[in-house]
Amino acid sequence: MxxxxxxxxxxxxxxxxxxxxxxxxxxxxxxxxxxxxxxxxEIYMLGGFGIWVFSAQHHVNYLLAIVLTMxxxxxxxxxxxxxxxxxxxxxxxxxxxxxxxxxxxLQTSTALGFGFQDKAVPTAPGFExxxxxxxxxxSRERVFFIIIAAVLVLLxxxxxxxxxxxxxxRATAQEPDGAALxxxxxxxxxxxxxxxxxxxxxxxxxxxxxxFYVNSFIGAPWLMKGLAAIVLGGLGxxxxxxxxxxxxxxxESYGSTYIxxxxxxxxxxxxxLLVLIIRPRGLFGLPFRQ
Amino acid sequence: MLSRTNPxxxxxxxxxxxxFLVPTGMTSNPYHLLVLTNICIYIIAVSGFRxxxxxxxxxxxxxxxxxxxxxxxxxxxxxLGWNFWYCLLLAxxxxxxxxxxxxxxxxxxxxxxxxxxxxxxxxxxWKGWNTFFADVVGRVTDxxxxxxxxGWEFSSVTSYYYLALVLMLVTMLVMYxxxxxxxxxILRCMASNDALSGSVGMNIMGYQIAAFAIGSFFAGxxxxxxxxxxxxxxxxxxxxxxxxxxxxxxxxxxxxxxMGPLYGCxxxxxxxxxxxxxxxxxxKVEPVIFGSILLLTVRFMPGGIxxxxxxxxEVIKGLHRRKVKEYAAT
Numbered sequence: 001m002x003x004x005x006x007x008x009x010x011x012x013x014x015x016x017x018x019x020x021x022x023x024x025x026x027x028x029x030x031x032x033x034x035x036x037x038x039x040x041x042e043i044y045m046l047g048g049f050g051i052w053v054f055s056a057q058h059h060v061n062y063l064l065a066i067v068l069t070m071x072x073x074x075x076x077x078x079x080x081x082x083x084x085x086x087x088x089x090x091x092x093x094x095x096x097x098x099x100x101x102x103x104x105x106l107q108t109s110t111a112l113g114f115g116f117q118d119k120a121v122p123t124a125p126g127f128e129x130x131x132x133x134x135x136x137x138x139s140r141e142r143v144f145f146i147i148i149a150a151v152l153v154l155l156x157x158x159x160x161x162x163x164x165x166x167x168x169x170r171a172t173a174q175e176p177d178g179a180a181l182x183x184x185x186x187x188x189x190x191x192x193x194x195x196x197x198x199x200x201x202x203x204x205x206x207x208x209x210x211x212f213y214v215n216s217f218i219g220a221p222w223l224m225k226g227l228a229a230i231v232l233g234g235l236g237x238x239x240x241x242x243x244x245x246x247x248x249x250x251x252e253s254y255g256s257t258y259i260x261x262x263x264x265x266x267x268x269x270x271x272x273l274l275v276l277i278i279r280p281r282g283l284f285g286l287p288f289r290q
Numbered sequence: 291m292l293s294r295t296n297p298x299x300x301x302x303x304x305x306x307x308x309x310f311l312v313p314t315g316m317t318s319n320p321y322h323l324l325v326l327t328n329i330c331i332y333i334i335a336v337s338g339f340r341x342x343x344x345x346x347x348x349x350x351x352x353x354x355x356x357x358x359x360x361x362x363x364x365x366x367x368x369x370l371g372w373n374f375w376y377c378l379l380l381a382x383x384x385x386x387x388x389x390x391x392x393x394x395x396x397x398x399x400x401x402x403x404x405x406x407x408x409x410x411x412x413x414x415x416w417k418g419w420n421t422f423f424a425d426v427v428g429r430v431t432d433x434x435x436x437x438x439x440x441g442w443e444f445s446s447v448t449s450y451y452y453l454a455l456v457l458m459l460v461t462m463l464v465m466y467x468x469x470x471x472x473x474x475x476i477l478r479c480m481a482s483n484d485a486l487s488g489s490v491g492m493n494i495m496g497y498q499i500a501a502f503a504i505g506s507f508f509a510g511x512x513x514x515x516x517x518x519x520x521x522x523x524x525x526x527x528x529x530x531x532x533x534x535x536x537x538x539x540x541x542x543x544x545x546x547x548x549m550g551p552l553y554g555c556x557x558x559x560x561x562x563x564x565x566x567x568x569x570x571x572x573x574k575v576e577p578v579i580f581g582s583i584l585l586l587t588v589r590f591m592p593g594g595i596x597x598x599x600x601x602x603x604e605v606i607k608g609l610h611r612r613k614v615k616e617y618a619a620t
Contacts, residue, residue: 036402036405036406038409084585084589087589088588092401092402092405093346093348093401093405094588094592096348096402096405097348097537097541097584097588098584098585098588100534100537100538100581100584101538101581101582101584101585101588102581102585103534103581104531104534104538104577104578104580104581104584105577105578105581105582105585107531107577108574108575108576108577108578108581109578111574112572112574112575112578220413220530221413221417223409224409224410224413224414227406227409227410228410231403231406235402262417262418265413265414265417265418266414266418268410269410269411269413269414272406272407272410273395273407276395276396276399276403276407277395280399280403
C-alpha cells in the first residue's frame with residue numbers, strides 16, 4: 001500500500017478520534033442544556049496546559065497526568081456551568097455571549113499565567129519510536145494515542161448506554177421536564193454532562209498538545225472543526241457526532257496531505273456550507289426542540 | 291418655548307457640538323484625538339453588528355467583514371490608485387454582497403447555524419489571510435491619505451478625526467432612522483417570533499438578509515476607515531479576538547437601542563485610558579476585566595448601558611412628575 005496514503009489514513013483516524021473527543025463534549029452540552037459552548041475550544045486549550053504542567057513541568061507519569069488533567073478541567077467546567085451557563089439554559093444566543101466572555105477570560109488568564117510562547121510537551125517514555133504496520137512506519141506515540149482516544153470514546157458510549165447516570169443524561173436530553181418528573185435531578189445531570197464533556201475535550205487537548213504544541217490560542221480552530229463535525233453529524237446526536245468527526249478528520253488529513261495544510265480549514269468550511277445547503281439537520285439530526 | 295422643546299434634542303445637539311469642538315478646545319493633546327477617532331470607527335462597525343442583532347442574529351463574521359472591507363479599499367487605493375471615496379463605498383459593498391451570499395445559505399436555518407457558519411467563515415478568512423493571502427498580497431503599507439474633497443485635506447490627525455466623526459454621526463443617524471422605521475419594526479418582530487411573523491406574510495429571509503447586508507456594509511466601511519487612518523494594513527488586524535470585542539461593545543452598550551454601540555465603544559475604549567493611571571497596572575489583564583464585565587452584564591443587566599440610562603431617565607422623570615404634582619397641589 002502506498003506509504004503516503006497509509007500515513008494519511010492513520011493520521012486521519014487519529015485526528016478523527018481526537019476531534020470526536022472534543023466534539024462529543026460540545027454535543028453533550030448542547031444536547032442537555034441546549035446551548036453551544038463556544039468556549040469549548042478554551043477548555044481543550046486548558047487540557048493542553050494541564051498536560052504541560054503535569055507532565056512537562058512536574059514529570060508526573062504520562063497516563064496519570066492525562067487523568068489528572070481531565071479531572072481538573074472537568075472541575076473547572078462544572079464550576080463554569082454552575083455559575084455562568086445554568087441561568088442561560090435553552091437560550092442559545094445568550095449562551096453564546098457568555099461563551100465569548102469566557103473565551104476572553106480564559107485565553108488571557110492562561111497567556112498571562114503561563115506566558116505567550118508555545119509550550120512543548122515531550123513524548124512519554126515508552127511511547128517513543130516507531131512501529132511498522134502493514135509495511136509503513138508509524139510513530140508509536142500516535143498509535144498509542146489512537147488506542148487511548150478510542151478507549152475513551154468507547155467508555156463514553158458504554159456510560160451513556162449502560163449506566164444509570166448515562167441513561168439519565170439521555171433522558172434529560174430528550175425531554176428535561178419528563179426526566180424531572182421521573183425523579184432525575186436535572187441540575188446534577190447537566191453538571192455531569194458538562195464535566196464529562198470538558199474531560200473529553202481536555203483529553204483531546206492533552207494528546208494534541210503532546211503531538212504538536214500548546215499555547216493560549218489553540219482553541220479557536222478546534223472549535224470550528226468541532227462545530228463542523230456536530231453540524232455535519234446532526235446537532236444533539238451522539239452517533240452523528242462520531243460520524244461527523246470521522247468525516248471531518250479524514251477530510252482534513254487527506255486534504256492536508258494531498259492539497260496542503262493551509263487549505264484544510266477552508267475545505268472544512270466548504271463542507272460545512274455544503275451540509276447547510278443540502279441537509280441542514282445533518283446526517284443523524286434530531287428535530288429541534290423549541 | 292424652552293419648556294416645550296424636547297430636552298433630548300438639546301442634549302444631542304450639545305453633545306455633537308462638543309465632539310466637533312474637541313480638537314480646538316482640549317489640552318491639544320493629539321493622543322486624545324486618536325482615541326476618539328478609534329472610538330468613532332468602532333461605533334460604525336458595532337452599529338452594523340447591532341443592526342444584525344436586532345434581527346435576532348449574531349453575525350460572527352463581522353470582524354472578517356471589517357478586514358475584507360479594509361483590504362478591498364487598501365488594495366484598490368495602493369495598487370490601482372483609485373480615489374479613496376469610491377473605495378470607501380466599495381469597501382462596504384463587497385462585504386454586503388458576500389453577506390447576501392452567506393445569508394441566503396444560512397439565514398433560512400435557525401439562529402445558531404447562522405452563528406456557526408459566520409464563525410467558520412471568519413476563522414477561514416482570518417487563518418487564510420495569515421497563510422494564503424499573506425503570500426499573495428501580504429501587508430499593505432504606505433496607504434496614502436484620502437483624496438481631497440473641495441478644499442479639505444485629510445492627512446492630519448485632526449482632519450481624520452473629523453472624517454471619522456462625521457461618518458460616525460451619519461451611521462448613527464441611519465441606525466436611528468432604521469430603528470424607528472417599519473424596517474426596524476419588522477426586524478424586531480422577526481427577532482421575537484419568526485414563525486409568527488412568517489405566518490402573517492413577512493418575508494423573513496428578505497429582511498434578515500437585508501439587515502445582514504446593511505450591517506456588513508458598515509463593517510466593511512469601518513474597516514476601510516480604520517486602515518486608511520493607520521495608513522497600513524496587516525493580516526492580523528481583524529482577528530477573531532476583534533470579533534469578541536465587537537460583541538463585548540455591543541452587548542454591554544445595549545443591543546436594544548441604537549445608542550448602545552456608542553456607549554459600549556466609549557466605555558471600553560475609553561476605560562483603559564483611565565485604568566492606566568492605576569499604579570502597577572498591566573494592560574494585558576484587560577480582556578479578563580472586560581470578560582468579567584460582560585458576564586456580569588449578561589447576568590444582571592442584560593439591557594446594557596442603554597437600558598441602565600433608560601431606567602435612570604425614567605426614575606428622574608418620575609421624580610419630576612411627583613414634584614410637579616406637589617407643586618401644583620399647593
